Amino acid sequence: MTMTKFVKLPLLAMAMLVGLTLQFNAAEAQSKKAYFAGGCFWCIESDFESIKGVSEVVSGYTGGKTKNPTYKQVTKGGTGHYEAVEIRYNAGQVSYDELLYKFFRSVDPTDAGGQFCDRGNSYRTAIFVTNAAEKAAAEKAKARAEKDLGQKIVTPILNASRFYNAEAYHQDYYKSSDVVLTRRGPKSKANAYKFYRNACGRDKRVKQLWGNDAFIG
Numbered sequence: 001m002t003m004t005k006f007v008k009l010p011l012l013a014m015a016m017l018v019g020l021t022l023q024f025n026a027a028e029a030q031s032k033k034a035y036f037a038g039g040c041f042w043c044i045e046s047d048f049e050s051i052k053g054v055s056e057v058v059s060g061y062t063g064g065k066t067k068n069p070t071y072k073q074v075t076k077g078g079t080g081h082y083e084a085v086e087i088r089y090n091a092g093q094v095s096y097d098e099l100l101y102k103f104f105r106s107v108d109p110t111d112a113g114g115q116f117c118d119r120g121n122s123y124r125t126a127i128f129v130t131n132a133a134e135k136a137a138a139e140k141a142k143a144r145a146e147k148d149l150g151q152k153i154v155t156p157i158l159n160a161s162r163f164y165n166a167e168a169y170h171q172d173y174y175k176s177s178d179v180v181l182t183r184r185g186p187k188s189k190a191n192a193y194k195f196y197r198n199a200c201g202r203d204k205r206v207k208q209l210w211g212n213d214a215f216i217g
Contacts, residue, residue, distance in 0.1 A: 030090050030091045030092040031088070031089075031090060031091075032088075032089055032090075032091045032096065033086055033087065033088055033089075033130075034086075034087040034089065034096060034099050034134075035062060035084060035085070035086055035087070035127070035128035035129075035130075035160055035163060036084060036085055036087065036099075036103050036125075036126070036127055036128070037062075037063070037082035037083060037084040037085075037124065037125055037126040037127075037128070038085075038103065038106060038107040038115060038125050039083070039107060039114065039115025039116060039118050039123045039124075039125065039202070040083065040115070040116075040118055040123070040196075040197075040200070040202075041059035041060070041083045041084060041085050041166065041170065042059065042170065042173045042174050042193055042196075042197075043174075043197060043202060044057065044059075044085045044106070045057040045058075045059050045085055045171075045172070045173070045174060046174040046175075046193070046217055047102075047106050047215065047216060047217030048085065048087050048099070048102070048217060049217065050217030051089075051094055051098075051099075051102070051217070052093055052094065053089050053090045053091075053092075053093025053094030054087060054088070054089045054090075054094060054099075055088050055089065055090065056088045057085050057086070057087050057088070058085060058086040058088070058165055058166075058171065059083070059084075059085055059165070059166040059170045059171055059173075060084055060085065060086060060163050060164050060165045060166045061074050061079075061081040061082065061083065061084060061122075061163070061164045061166060062081060062082060062084045062128060062160070062161055062162065062163040062164065063080060063081050063082045063084065063126060063128065063158060063161060064079040064080025064081030064082075064161075065079070065080050066078075066079035066080065066081060068164060069081050069164055070167070071166060071167055071170065074122045075120070075122055077120060077121060077122065079122075080121075081122060081164075082121075082122055082123075082124060082126055083122050083123060083166075084126070084128065084163065086163050086165075087099060096134065096137055097137055097140075097141065100127070100137060100138060100141035101141060101144075101145075102215040103127070103141075103215075104141060104142070104145035104153070104155070105145070105206070105210045105213050105214055105215040106206060106214070106215040106216065106217075107125050107155075107206070108125075108205055108206065108209060109125055109142075109145065109149075109153040109154065109155040110149070110151050110152065110153060110154060110209070111124075111125070111154070112124065112154040115202070116200045116201050116202045116205055117199070117200040117201060118200065125154075125155040126155060126156050126157075126158055127142075127155060127156070127157045127158070128158050128159070128160040128161070129157060129158070129159060129160060130160045135157060138157045139157060142155065142157065148213070149209065149210070173189050173193055174189070174190060174193045174194075175189075175190050176188065176189035176190055177189070177190065180192055182195070203216050
């Protein structure tokens with residue numbers, strides 16, 4: 001091997017390493033998270049995982065003060081937490097503005113007491129923002145939604161606090177084949193979810209409010 005070739009190999013390896021690093025940094029820059037509360041987190045997870053550019057939606061709890069809350073604690077009340085989701089998305093494929101637009105049209109933002117058949121503070125709607133740009137975008141989206149709907153929107157825009165993942169059995173509930181015991185006998189989680197969503201009247205109410213603009217994933 002000549003000296004020239006000997007020198008070129010490390011330079012080539014370094015160039016490849018730099019290229020891979022730049023690609024990784026670019027991908028990281030496009031990777032974002034959004035935090036919404038819209039009633040049952042199974043439903044928000046199902047709707048938003050249907051969007052191109054969303055890589056994952058995690059069900060969880062946020063907005064309160066109780067550390068490491070459980071589902072029973074949150075739904076019982078007193079923790080201050082909402083049932084919420086963490087939406088992981090690629091900003092190069094779907095924008096935060098688009099997620100906000102779809103969020104408002106996937107819920108009943110006029111309801112301050114919960115969502116659909118689920119009542120109580122933990123089921124209220126909210127948008128949790130992590131910086132000034134997100135806050136401005138959320139306020140703009142809220143104003144537009146209020147104008148389009150022609151009704152007062154009560155969904156608050158709150159500063160994000162720690163997000164706690166919900167228990168493992170809640171994740172991807174809407175598509176799980178695991179069998180659970182329901183009041184109508186054993187069902188897969190996916191079938192139990194479909195029954196719950198229909199019985200709760202979520203889609204019917206969203207369509208009633210938003211018409212053709214309703215977002216149901």
